[in-house]
Structures are given as structure tokens and as C-alpha cells.
Amino acid sequence: MRGFLLFVLLCFSAHSFAQIEKAPPRQRGEGPWPQLIIRGVTLINGNGAPPFGPVDIIIEQNRIKRIVPVGAPGMPLEGVRRPELAPGGKELDCEGMYALPGFVDMHGHIGGEAQGTPAEYVFKLWMAHGITTIRDPACGNGL
Known part of the structure; x- marks a missing residue:
């Protein structure tokens, strides 16, 4: 009986050691922002279509609100009307980069x-x- 109790105790204690520890509170990094604009990125949307872009991706409250075409591949983006950044927002210049799901x-x-x-x-x-x-x-x- 004593051996059985020891076995049960070891099983329960081993289970408690196997638990994954919680993530610590975030101490580094930036954000969240009221608006994030990813500028000039080439979009691969994951449905098998060819890459599309360059586009500006507007993210508000952690949701993609709009994807705005801002030019043609390989052409400069100067003079193109682009979405304006909201106060307190963040802008990432991603020309030449790709966005994937x-x-x-x-x-x-x-x-x-x-x-x-x-x-x-x-x-x-x-x-x-x-x-x-x-x-x-x-x-x-x-x-």
C-alpha cells in the first residue's frame, strides 16, 4: 500500500513539473498603436494568385481595414496619393518587401x-x- 501511495504521489508531482510556465509580462517592444500603415509592400494573399503591389496596408485596432494599391511593380511611388497616418499611428516603410498571411x-x-x-x-x-x-x-x- 505504501508503494502504491508513493507511486500516486510521484505521478501527481511529475504532472505539475510538466506544465509550461506562463509568459512573463511584456517589457520591451512598441505599440499597440491606434493605426499602423505598412507602406509599399508587395502582397501575397495566400490564395494562389500572383503577388500584388505595391500596396499600403492600413491596420486599425489590430484589424486590416484597407489595402490600397499605390503603384506598379518596379515603378517609383513618388506623386502617388497615399493614405494619411492618423495621430499617434506608426508607419513602416516596406518597399521591396513582401507581406504574407x-x-x-x-x-x-x-x-x-x-x-x-x-x-x-x-x-x-x-x-x-x-x-x-x-x-x-x-x-x-x-x-
């Missing part, structure tokens, strides 16, 4: 501290590579 990783393992890498690091690494949605097949971490 967020990628979905349908088979990702977070790992956690037991693997030697904090979950927060893994999430930021995926985000830096364009992965905005993840499905953990183990689902032990609630994803």
Missing part, C-alpha cells in the same frame, strides 16, 4: 522546460518565422 503549423511540439527550452522562447521563434497559429498534437498544454 500567417502560417499555420499543424504539428508543433512546444517542449517546455523538460526539453531545455522555455515555451516563451519557442513561441517567439515561431512568430519570428511567420507562424501565427499552432496545433500541438499532444494537446497536453491546452492547445
Whole structure:
């Protein structure tokens, strides 16, 4: 009986160590802004169509509000009527760059501290590579 109780205790304690620690409060970075304009970017919308642009992408309250064509590929953008930035907004000059939809990783393992890498690091690494949605097949971490 004593061995069984020890086994149950070890099972419960191992489960508590396997939990992924919460993300710390954000201390660095900028934003959010009332408006963000991504200027002069070439858009790949993910439906198989060829790249489109250059365009200005207007984002308000974390939603894409408008996509405005501002020229033709390879042509200068001077003299083109472009959307105006709202007070307190942020503007990114992205001429020569591409905007893509967020990628979905349908088979990702977070790992956690037991693997030697904090979950927060893994999430930021995926985000830096364009992965905005993840499905953990183990689902032990609630994803």
C-alpha cells in the first residue's frame, strides 16, 4: 500500500513539473498603436494568385481595414496619393518587401522546460518565422 501511495504521489508531482510556465509580462517592444500603415509592400494573399503591389496596408485596432494599391511593380511611388497616418499611428516603410498571411503549423511540439527550452522562447521563434497559429498534437498544454 505504501508503494502504491508513493507511486500516486510521484505521478501527481511529475504532472505539475510538466506544465509550461506562463509568459512573463511584456517589457520591451512598441505599440499597440491606434493605426499602423505598412507602406509599399508587395502582397501575397495566400490564395494562389500572383503577388500584388505595391500596396499600403492600413491596420486599425489590430484589424486590416484597407489595402490600397499605390503603384506598379518596379515603378517609383513618388506623386502617388497615399493614405494619411492618423495621430499617434506608426508607419513602416516596406518597399521591396513582401507581406504574407500567417502560417499555420499543424504539428508543433512546444517542449517546455523538460526539453531545455522555455515555451516563451519557442513561441517567439515561431512568430519570428511567420507562424501565427499552432496545433500541438499532444494537446497536453491546452492547445
